[in-house]
Amino acid sequence: MRVKGILSGVHQWFSHPSSEPLFDRQLVWISLGLMLTGLVIVTSASFPISSRLTDQPFHFMFRHAVFLVLAICTSAVVLQVPLKKWLQYSSVLLAISFFLLIIVLLVGKSVNGASRWIPLGLFNLQPAELAKLSLFIFMAGYLVRKQAEVRETFFGGFMKPIMVFAALAVLLLIQPDLGTVIVMLVTLFGMLFIAGAKLTQFIALMVAGVMAVIALIVAEPYRMRRVTSFLDPWEDPFGSGYQLTQSLMAFGRGEWLGQGLGNSIQKLEYLPEAHTDFVFAVLAEELGFIGVVLVLMLIFSLVFKALFIGKKAFEHQDLFGGYLAFGIGIWFAFQTLVNVGAASGIVPTKGLTLPLISYGGSSLIIMTVAVSILLRIDFECRLNVKPNSRLENNNDDKE
DSSP states (O other): OHHHHHHHHHHHHHTOSSSSOSSOHHHHHHHHHHHHHHHHHHHHHHHHHHHHHHSOTTHHHHHHHHHHHHHHHHHHHHTTSOHHHHHHTHHHHHHHHHHHHHHHHHHOEEETTEEEEEEOSSSEEOHHHHHHHHHHHHHHHHHHHSHHHHHHOIIIIIHHHHHHHHHHHHHHHHTTOHHHHHHHHHHHHHHHHHHTOOHHHHHHHHHHHHHHHHHHHHHOHHHHHHHHHHHOGGGSTTTTTHHHHHHHHHHHHHTTTOSOTTOOSTTTTTSTTTTTTTHHHHHHHHHHHHHHHHHHHHHHHHHHHHHHHHHHHHHTTOHHHHHHHHHHHHHHHHHHHHHHHHHHTSSOOOOOOOTTTSSOHHHHHHHHHHHHHHHHHHHHHHHHHHHHHHHHHHHHHHO
């Protein structure tokens, strides 16, 4: 009965008789376009490593397709959840994230020296991905409840969410996962800025944040190697700069129109993590500059959609939806910039996925849930103005 109700609700969304849809169709098509692009590029990029590890060339393609199905099914459920429920249980969701981050440190699966995954059979759950979304949902609810305090007091309103973030950051850095911490921090700053926090508070906190990041980099030799290799990867092209130089070669071979889908050389196990963190380099090699521009246009179209939905929510006095939509938009934009920047040598390598494109079950599902929440925010805004618009239409007909 529950499944039938969900399917019925989704059907109503897509078959509404009104000339104006109750959801943002462009956002749906942009998201599906990115997912399809991700499936194609992951299939191409993972072919060599899949053949070596499993003797099945399409092993990672099938797994990614399963993740897509799970993500879409999860999305159908999330679309039915009212925003007030997310607001009501935001603290519970954050507590679950804390619990999972502790669990992953105790029984997590270690890959390349990092314990970030909890084995669940079908896929490995990465609690850090859930922690991002949980923090942003909690933060949106906090800003609704404490907006005046955030604008007026430093320790009362501004520092409380920073303390929550700091607790999450400690658990993430133990894994270690500095990239996720930076994405959380930047998105948190953005949400606080939109809420009207004082500029002086930002300057003080940004200075403290930059100093903390520098200290964390200096404290760990592998992070220091990443920075030095980023500054001059060709100094040690077969050592610390190997991954970046191979990625830059992929970009160079792509030229304007690319080598053609499936014709990447760097994916032949020259470029490590070709189907995950560096999938954008394979995309650049196979589809060229034109393909890179089109994919980035899709991603940032999604980001602009999120910002417009946030603006619409504020206009309809839906503060929670507005803050959350802006948070999701900042999150997607910054993570894209970091992933693309790392692949192209603009920023040091951070191990972050490309939204809706890179291989990975947790990232794909959580980001699809975020898109579903955006659709729900837009849906509730349209639903609120629907009765008024219908009344106006009826009055016009009578006249």
